[in-house]
Amino acid sequence: MKKVVQSAAEALAKVGLNDGATVLVGGFGLCGIPENLILALRELGVKNLTVVSNNAGIDDFGLGLLLQTRQIRKMVSSYVGENKLFERQYLDGELEVEFVPQGTLAERIRAGGAGIGGFYTPTGYGTPVAEGKETREIDGKMYVLEKPITGELALVKAHIGDTHGNLLYRKTARNFNQPIATAGKITIAEVEQLVPVGDLDPDQIHTPSIFVNYLLKGAHYEKRIEQRTTR
Amino acid sequence: MKKVVQSAAEALAKVGLNDGATVLVGGFGLCGIPENLILALRELGVKNLTVVSNNAGIDDFGLGLLLQTRQIRKMVSSYVGENKLFERQYLDGELEVEFVPQGTLAERIRAGGAGIGGFYTPTGYGTPVAEGKETREIDGKMYVLEKPITGELALVKAHIGDTHGNLLYRKTARNFNQPIATAGKITIAEVEQLVPVGDLDPDQIHTPSIFVNYLLKGAHYEKRIEQRTTR
Amino acid sequence: MKNESSRERLAKRAALELQDGYYVNLGIGIPTLVANYVPEGMTVVLHSENGLLGIGPFPEDGEVDADLINAGKQTVTALPGASYFDSASSFGMIRGGHINLAILGALEVSQAGDIANWMVPGKMVKGMGGAMDLVAGAQRVVVVMTHNDKSGASKLLPECTLPLTGKRCIDLIITEKAVFEVDKQAQELVLIEKDPELSLEAIQACTAAKYRVALREPVSA
Amino acid sequence: MKNESSRERLAKRAALELQDGYYVNLGIGIPTLVANYVPEGMTVVLHSENGLLGIGPFPEDGEVDADLINAGKQTVTALPGASYFDSASSFGMIRGGHINLAILGALEVSQAGDIANWMVPGKMVKGMGGAMDLVAGAQRVVVVMTHNDKSGASKLLPECTLPLTGKRCIDLIITEKAVFEVDKQAQELVLIEKDPELSLEAIQACTAAKYRVALREPVSA
Numbered sequence: 001m002k003k004v005v006q007s008a009a010e011a012l013a014k015v016g017l018n019d020g021a022t023v024l025v026g027g028f029g030l031c032g033i034p035e036n037l038i039l040a041l042r043e044l045g046v047k048n049l050t051v052v053s054n055n056a057g058i059d060d061f062g063l064g065l066l067l068q069t070r071q072i073r074k075m076v077s078s079y080v081g082e083n084k085l086f087e088r089q090y091l092d093g094e095l096e097v098e099f100v101p102q103g104t105l106a107e108r109i110r111a112g113g114a115g116i117g118g119f120y121t122p123t124g125y126g127t128p129v130a131e132g133k134e135t136r137e138i139d140g141k142m143y144v145l146e147k148p149i150t151g152e153l154a155l156v157k158a159h160i161g162d163t164h165g166n167l168l169y170r171k172t173a174r175n176f177n178q179p180i181a182t183a184g185k186i187t188i189a190e191v192e193q194l195v196p197v198g199d200l201d202p203d204q205i206h207t208p209s210i211f212v213n214y215l216l217k218g219a220h221y222e223k224r225i226e227q228r229t230t231r
Numbered sequence: 232m233k234k235v236v237q238s239a240a241e242a243l244a245k246v247g248l249n250d251g252a253t254v255l256v257g258g259f260g261l262c263g264i265p266e267n268l269i270l271a272l273r274e275l276g277v278k279n280l281t282v283v284s285n286n287a288g289i290d291d292f293g294l295g296l297l298l299q300t301r302q303i304r305k306m307v308s309s310y311v312g313e314n315k316l317f318e319r320q321y322l323d324g325e326l327e328v329e330f331v332p333q334g335t336l337a338e339r340i341r342a343g344g345a346g347i348g349g350f351y352t353p354t355g356y357g358t359p360v361a362e363g364k365e366t367r368e369i370d371g372k373m374y375v376l377e378k379p380i381t382g383e384l385a386l387v388k389a390h391i392g393d394t395h396g397n398l399l400y401r402k403t404a405r406n407f408n409q410p411i412a413t414a415g416k417i418t419i420a421e422v423e424q425l426v427p428v429g430d431l432d433p434d435q436i437h438t439p440s441i442f443v444n445y446l447l448k449g450a451h452y453e454k455r456i457e458q459r460t461t462r
Numbered sequence: 463m464k465n466e467s468s469r470e471r472l473a474k475r476a477a478l479e480l481q482d483g484y485y486v487n488l489g490i491g492i493p494t495l496v497a498n499y500v501p502e503g504m505t506v507v508l509h510s511e512n513g514l515l516g517i518g519p520f521p522e523d524g525e526v527d528a529d530l531i532n533a534g535k536q537t538v539t540a541l542p543g544a545s546y547f548d549s550a551s552s553f554g555m556i557r558g559g560h561i562n563l564a565i566l567g568a569l570e571v572s573q574a575g576d577i578a579n580w581m582v583p584g585k586m587v588k589g590m591g592g593a594m595d596l597v598a599g600a601q602r603v604v605v606v607m608t609h610n611d612k613s614g615a616s617k618l619l620p621e622c623t624l625p626l627t628g629k630r631c632i633d634l635i636i637t638e639k640a641v642f643e644v645d646k647q648a649q650e651l652v653l654i655e656k657d658p659e660l661s662l663e664a665i666q667a668c669t670a671a672k673y674r675v676a677l678r679e680p681v682s683a
Numbered sequence: 684m685k686n687e688s689s690r691e692r693l694a695k696r697a698a699l700e701l702q703d704g705y706y707v708n709l710g711i712g713i714p715t716l717v718a719n720y721v722p723e724g725m726t727v728v729l730h731s732e733n734g735l736l737g738i739g740p741f742p743e744d745g746e747v748d749a750d751l752i753n754a755g756k757q758t759v760t761a762l763p764g765a766s767y768f769d770s771a772s773s774f775g776m777i778r779g780g781h782i783n784l785a786i787l788g789a790l791e792v793s794q795a796g797d798i799a800n801w802m803v804p805g806k807m808v809k810g811m812g813g814a815m816d817l818v819a820g821a822q823r824v825v826v827v828m829t830h831n832d833k834s835g836a837s838k839l840l841p842e843c844t845l846p847l848t849g850k851r852c853i854d855l856i857i858t859e860k861a862v863f864e865v866d867k868q869a870q871e872l873v874l875i876e877k878d879p880e881l882s883l884e885a886i887q888a889c890t891a892a893k894y895r896v897a898l899r900e901p902v903s904a
Contacts, residue, residue: 001704001726028512028549029535031528054549079589081535087586099587102511103553103595107347110550115778115820116338117351117367117374122598123557126576126629129594136348138378142629143348147369159529164728164764170434171546172513173529178548182779198763203401204435205766206548208736209728210706210781223528229536231520232483232505259733259770260756262749285770310810312756318807330808333732334774334816341771346557346599353819354778357797357850360815373850390750395507395543402767403734404750409769413558429542436545437769439515440507441485441560454749460757462741 003165003214004194008040011188011214015153017046020073022151024109024180025053025063029081029226032173033062034157034190036218041155042069052076052149054105054176059085061224070094076149078102101129104146106179112148113182113211121146154184157218158207161191162198165212166205174206181207189215234396234445235425239271242419242445246384248277251304253382255340256284256294257411260312260457263404264293265388265421267449272386273300283307283380285336285407290316292455301325307380309333332360335377337410343379344413344442352377385415388449389438392422393429396443397436405437412438420446468608468638474499475636476565476606480506487511487556487596489566490534492606496565507543509561511592513552516544533592553592557599564600566593568607568632570622573671574649575632577605578624590627597628609637609668616670618642618651640665642673654678689829689859695720696857697786697827701727708732708777708817710787711755713827717786728764730782732813734773737765754813774813778820785821787814789828789853791843794892795870796853798826799845811848818849830858830889837891839863839872861886863894875899 005011017023023041027033038057041049042065051072057063058081066072067085074096080086089095100108101123111119120143124130134145156177159170167189169177181187189207194217236242248254254272258264269288272280273296282303288294289312297303298316305327311317320326331339332354342350351374355361365376387408390401398420400408412418420438425448466474469492477499480486487509488494497517500506508517510532517532518539525539532538540546555561570578577597580590597603611617618635635642641655651673656665662675687695693713698720701707708730709715718738721727729738731753738753739760746760753759761767776782791799798818801811818824832838839856856863862876872894877886883896 001728003704029531031512031531031535077589079591081588091586099589101590101594102549102592103557103599106549106553107345107557110775111350113779113781114338114775115353115780117353117369117372119342119350120348121557122346122348123595124628125598127594127626128581129590138348141348162764166764166766168434169546169548171527171529171540172510172531174434174546174548175513176549179550182775182781202737202761202765202767203399203405205768208766208768208776209764210730210736210776225526225528225531225537227531227534227536228526229520229538230523230526232507234483260752262733262752262756308810310812312809322807330810332811332815333770333813334778334820337770337774338778341554344558344560345554346559352778354816355849356819358815358847359802360811393543397543397545400767400769402748402750402761403731403752405767405769406734407770410771413554413560433516433540433544433546436547439545439547439555440543441509441515441555456747456749456752456758458752458755458757459747460741460759461744461747 003212004163005214005216007219008036008190008216009043011216012040012044014214015186017153019046020048021046021153022050022052024151024154024183025051026156026177026180027053028175029055030057030062030224032157032175032177034155035221036190037155037188038062038065042066047071048073050074050076052151054078054102056080056083056086058083058226074098076100078105106176108146108149109183110179112150113179116148118145118147120144150183150185152185154180154187156181156187156189158189158191160193160195161189161215162195162200164197165209165215166200167207167212168200168204169206178206181211186213187211188213190218191215192218192221234443235394236445236447238450239267239421239447240274242447243271243275245445246417248384250277251279252277252384253281253283255382255385255411255414256282257387257408258284259406260286261288261293261455263388263406263408265386266452267421268386268419269293269296273297278302279304281305281307283382285309285333287311287314287317289314289457307331309336337407339377339380340414341410343381344410347379349376349378351375381414383416385411385418387412387418387420389420389422391424391426392420392446393426393431395428396420396440396446397431398438398443399431399435400437409437412442417444418442419444421449422446423449423452469495472606472636472638476604479563479604480504484562485509485560487561487564487600491567493565493567511552511556513547513549514540514544516541553595556595559599559601561600563602563604564596565604565606566596568605570617570619570624571605571632571635572619572622573651573673575630575644575646576622577627577632578622579627581625583624593627597631602633603631604634604636605632606636609639616668618669618671620671639668650674652676690716693827693857693859697825700784700825701725705783706730706781708782708785708821712788714786714788732773732777734768734770735761735765737762774816777816780820780822782821784823784825785817786825786827787817789826791838791840791845792826792853792856793840793843794872794894796851796865796867797843798848798853799843800848802846804845814848818852823854824852825855825857826853827857830860837889839890839892841892871895873897
């Protein structure tokens with residue numbers, strides 16, 4: 001069982017990702033994004049990607065870097081924030097966007113990882129989000145049927161990983177990383193600290209090793225802050 | 232915010248449970264069961280309960296104690312094991328049983344806690360479990376529609392709790408306790424150790440305090456072992 | 463009191479909806495300010511949908527942590543008793559009805575309790591974020607907004623004109639001019655408080671939604 | 684070899700289905716014994732559906748821990764790299780196709796890959812436990828069972844007669860007499876190995892299910 005690779009590029013090379021693939025990317029805004037894997041994806045140059053990620057980064061960091069290189073054909077997100085490049089590509093019709101309510105997005109990804117074929121959520125009933133979807137009344141309340149999301153590849157960032165692939169996240173950098181780690185056909189994790197198997201408390205593991213195919217210690221972490229706010 | 236009570240009896244008194252209520256009880260076999268709360272439920276004497284719990288205890292411990300007093304009208308479980316009392320009451324028609332596949336049971340409880348109106352699972356398709364339920368093909372695979380489970384009361388047992396109601400479980404005693412803690416209209420947790428708020432690492436909490444209405448330090452833990460097996 | 467900004471007055475009034483032991487989600491903007499008016503001795507736990515219960519104040523300069531942000535992507539701190547969790551669990555809390563109260567802004571609210579707050583006419587759509595889940599899932603949903611838009615038009619309407627965020631989900635509307643409960647059965651609003659300096663006629667003149675009047679003692683804000 | 688019990692031979696043969704890095708769920712009974720035959724140098728992580736990845740050997744007498752059991756409710760230990768999780772997450776792993784291999788017993792298997800193993804005729808029903816999830820969710824499902832029941836009747840059948848645990852979900856059947864692959868397309872079995880001491884006619888005589896013969900070199904067990 002050899003999951004540890006030396007670099008993000010090596011991990012991606014093992015996967016053999018094709019143009020047009022669906023890639024799930026963890027993080028919320030710039031918090032907890034797999035910085036090194038995004039850079040390696042940019043280096044790899046694969047095109048026409050569908051990227052499932054709660055946000056789309058900013059112009060010059062995170063997924064914004066893949067917008068610069070026009071590698072993303074479609075984004076599945078709940079909020080795309082202030083990203084001028086995104087806006088331009090969207091208005092030009094180069095970039096397709098599917099807006100999914102944040103909780104529905106998280107649940108669809110979890111469902112994808114947990115083998116659920118679909119689920120009924122009250123979120124979005126009576127709104128544009130429910131258009132074209134099955135709705136039904138269950139015990140007097142209206143629900144919308146939502147489908148699972150999976151992808152050829154899931155990219156996540158954790159704080160600590162062990163050599164078996166067990167992961168611990170830190171603070172709110174956990175966010176979408178935990179469900180996304182379960183929903184890739186192949187999942188690659190990058191970590192700030194890599195420790196020998198056995199170093200982590202089995203009660204405290206956030207993502208069990210079964211979900212992780214490859215992992216690497218990130219070469220460098222910028223951990224940029226979007227809205228630095230102080231007292 | 233005062234969630235800590237002095238005893239299991241005090242917690243149940245605050246809830247005001249009625250005959251005929253649905254009670255969700257954590258544990259797997261005898262592992263991680265809320266021993267003190269089960270005893271208090273027996274003392275309280277409420278009748279005609281529907282109890283949702285993966286197993287039904289043994290003749291003289293765990294939920295078996297509520298079978299002795301004939302307080303349970305219906306069990307919703309995946310496996311009832313070797314329990315003679317259970318068998319007798321079931322064959323006599325005193326006790327109704329709904330068998331639910333273990334994963335479907337866990338997922339239905341999670342759905343109940345997470346506001347999901349129903350979900351499609353491949354488990355049980357083509358078996359007696361699917362009888363009378365909606366089935367459908369999704370992306371070439373057959374699924375069964377399953378409904379969420381909630382209850383008037385959820386009883387769970389954790390290893391450590393803080394005074395705000397944050398919980399940590401220990402080893403495989405976590406099992407159904409974690410989803411069940413989310414699915415009660417009222418949730419009571421009993422713990423082996425009660426610590427002041429702030430003592431627990433926020434990254435390591437298994438059940439956030441939002442799910443816990445009352446908690447208590449259990450008076451006594453027997454922690455009986457069903458199948459003591461050694462090397 | 464008169465020197466307070468309108469934003470602060472709205473936040474103060476909204477804070478009166480808090481109760482001890484409540485788990486509360488505060489939206490971006492004025493709702494965030496509500497945190498400043500939690501009464502002494504009351505414990506309210508603030509939820510951030512990106513995965514935190516127990517939001518604390520903004521950090522000191524040296525305390526800033528890139529791994530600790532709120533749903534508005536601002537750096538924050540966490541209070542004793544806080545917990546971190548993933549996004550699926552976080553929205554399980556919301557959708558499962560575990561959040562006692564959500565306070566958020568709106569562009570329009572209808573007399574039936576519909577809300578529109580995610581698509582701004584003439585602007586690029588940024589997405590709904592977690593708003594649709596919050597209005598559908600929280601036990602009680604309170605809107606804090608200006609009574610009228612920049613052109614003076616009522617934001618309380620018989621029917622929303624903008625694409626909805628949620629249907630029949632709002633419980634209370636707080637504006638700088640008045641407070642309305644939503645009677646979902648009757649599909650009308652109930653005027654329960656008003657700025658004492660405004661007449662009933664003045665409220666009527668700037669409100670398009672249907673409402674009945676059942677004024678209570680104005681809650682001191 | 685000849686002194687080995689039939690149980691041990693079955694477990695050894697099933698162990699040949701393991702691969703390095705596999706995450707595996709072993710059912711109660713003979714499947715549990717498979718853990719004893721993991722080849723040297725191969726890492727296989729054993730999953731227990733009550734919430735453990737990385738099952739270790741049974742504990743020493745002084746190590747017994749009431750909080751650490753397997754799905755058969757036996758006390759166990761955990762290996763380095765283990766993790767604990769809740770039941771919903773555990774079955775997410777199973778249903779989501781993350782378990783590479785499940786090995787379990789059966790009362791009957793059909794030539795289309797159906798399995799019946801939870802309702803014993805004439806006995807009180809105990810429940811299906813996690814078996815229905817495992818057969819529906821694991822990437823590959825291997826049945827280890829005796830070829831015939833106590834009356835000598837074939838447990839490999841054209842159609843199961845007992846209530847099903849799962850439909851079209853079995854990939855391989857290992858008995859003390861033979862090994863069959865399930866050709867789900869053709870809805871028939873493929874005899875790929877047999878006890879060298881038994882003739883094809885002898886296998887045919889004790890097997891009710893339809894199968895074609897495509898014998899491979901018997902894998903040494």
